[in-house]
Amino acid sequence: MLLRSILARLLTTAVTLFGVAVVVFTLIRVAPGNPIAMMLPPGASEEDIAQLTALYGFDKSLPHQFVIWLGGVLQGDFGTSITLRQPVDQLVLSRLPATLELSVMALLIALALGGGAAVLGARFRGSPTETGLDLASGAVLSVPDFLWGLLFVLCFGVLWPVLSISGRIDPGLEFDFTTRFYVIEGLMRGRLDVVASTLSHMLMPAMSLALPLAAMVAQLLKQNLKEVLVQDYTTLSRVHGFSETAVILRDALRNAALPTLTLVGVQFTFLIGGTVIVERLFAYEGLGNMAIDAVINRDLPLIQGIVLLFAALFIVINLLVDLSYTLLNPRLRHG
């Protein structure tokens, strides 16, 4: 049953990705801004323009260009970046680990902060602690991630300079890693200096991304916990002598977490989208930063590659969330 469901989702994924490819390909070509016009030298003649247009394949009709591009994609060739002059797939895949590490770190921070606040709020429900936490999460939600970023730069980069402001790792470090997952590979190889440097660079952007999600998690999870905590089975636990905190952690949390999981899944995709601005602010060498450069330079093959990868990521994450929801919810698993 589960396998059939996964196969069906994978099939629809292919259709969705094709749809995304068509839309992206068309949109970025009808959008204002011709990459050839940006490259023209001052003395370019009509022939020079025609030559440049032909060099990058823009002299062909839109459907013809799409067929050529799609044919390449099906064979694993996503084209060559106009500005970076390297294969798009290599470029995009080289930046993906940075964005994934940042996003996962942000997610973990959001879950820790949001989960902790929710448990605390539920534990002290009706008290000034809960009111204070509600006010704090409301305030956190009202500030966009890039503003949090600027605030962190001011606090931890300038006034109390304990964290690195820009980049992903200290340029002075010598290392030759196989993958670009610096934290994971650094841990596996015992290169704690690389791990520490990466975390020092990652903490501020990750916190900027995490705070709004943490506030959402805190609000939703606390509400769900409060609903669960009036159920009979939690009363029974209290009768058995378990403390309120134990009841929350042992009995209530698992059931209350299911709706939160859906929210986290959906919001995680938005969080990855948020990396575009945050990576720019912190000069973090991820996909988002690359996407902005690609858009500014109208690097069409690169934009296509990045958007397709983002789309694939969103689909995979949603699939994983659905699957985990099925696994965690016995009613869905068995029926």
Added chain:
Amino acid sequence: MTDLSRRGFLGRSAALGALLASGGGTAALAAGGDLTIAYNIPVQSWDPTTGPAAVNPVLQSVYLAVYDRYIDQNPDLSFGPGLLTDWGFTDDKSKITMTVREGVTWHNGAALTPEDIVWSLTRAGNPETGNPMQFVWGKIGNFTVDGQTITADVLEFEPALFKWMAFLTAFVLPKDYYTEVGTEGFEKAPIGTGPYMVDAFEPGAYVRLKAYPGYWGDAPAFDSVTIKFVTDAASRVAEVESGNADITTNIPYEEYDRLIAKEGLAGQAVPITDIGMIFLNDIEAMTDKNVRLAAHYAIDKQLIIDRLLKGYGVPLSTLEAPGYAAYDASITVPYDPEKAIELLAASGYSTDNPVKFTIQTTKGFKPKDYEMVQAIVGLWRKVGIEAEIEVYEIAKHYELRATDKLAPAAFYNWGNSIGDPSTATGFSMFGPSPHAVWDTADLVEKIGPLFGEPDEEKRIQGYKDVSRYIAEQGYVIPLLQYVMPIVYRAGLDVTAYASGDLLPQAIANA
């Protein structure tokens, strides 16, 4: 087993503290041999002769640390020997001769040869390699080498050819090495003849440069230079303010003033070869000379510079800035709102019956671009011009300009780091150029012959005359010459370049 007494513990703690404080120790080292620059644009490609990166003026500073140009350019825009020590046209302008510097080596130790120069020029002139300035390099050919001297035929006379040899894409690349490793190999391990070698490169993050011991010129002051690519201006400010970077540039003027007032930081604000202007298109209301001139006379450029750019800017009346070869200080279009009202009245316009048109601008592409246009529209309103502002992205501007579809007025900035009039007034006002907006025949007739004028004095005077004519006709509204703010830690000696370059080799400890 060591016995850890209280005194011993305190002693070791002090040692550990000292070790940790050598974070400060690292900074002290940085002051001696290492330099960190927070730069505003990432290197996109290591081939400085092809693709869009090759014509990005801001990237030239990084390229100039690794590669050499045929001809060098001094901080004041004048030219000097680079990899060529001597150059010139023959008297009849049918040939050029170039003498190649001896004793130059590539970063892999191989000697620079005249063949490298010939190969680089031939490659640049080949349309298939994608050199954006091929239209210049294709004007010479049939190279012959005799010892260190290269001779070539002039296929089409280009008076500014040798100035172009100190400009965009004019870098010499290693023939043998490039042929051996190919395009991809070169991107991964680029080599040049410049003062610094590429030691480590993380695309989008940083490049670490190491001084090349075999450099033919003066050894650079710093053994190692890290250029961090920090595209966000606020982050660049934070980098230099926190001491994470020794130097940065292109930050808001307000931040520049604040930072240089702080202890431990210093700065320079240098007028550079980048000017703000308003293109006028020969359509709609702009076909009326009175409207064009009124629009120019109504702008108080100094006020805009003082109020919006904190005084950092030089007002201009022509597209030739001070320091350019064809700059003529006698050509002025002063702020004169009364004259603007008079001119508009002659065409039947007033504040009650304003002339209407659209002005296009970017927002945030250049410092205070949108705000400047807003201020200009406000000044225009006072004399009887009602302009509607349309904001677009710079890519859209290029597209509209190339297809001659810009609005009657469009704000833009024009860079010209060699200061030659052909690359300022010439290409921006010569109708057939894809970058020109004003297309009338009178200008084409005046500028066209200057592109091939062999008498340099006559050529420069010709451009001065054209600039005067353009000011009289109101074909364009030059606004100001931009000023580049550079902030660095006190104790550095920074040589600023009018071309806007920030060269690592031009930075030393004071």
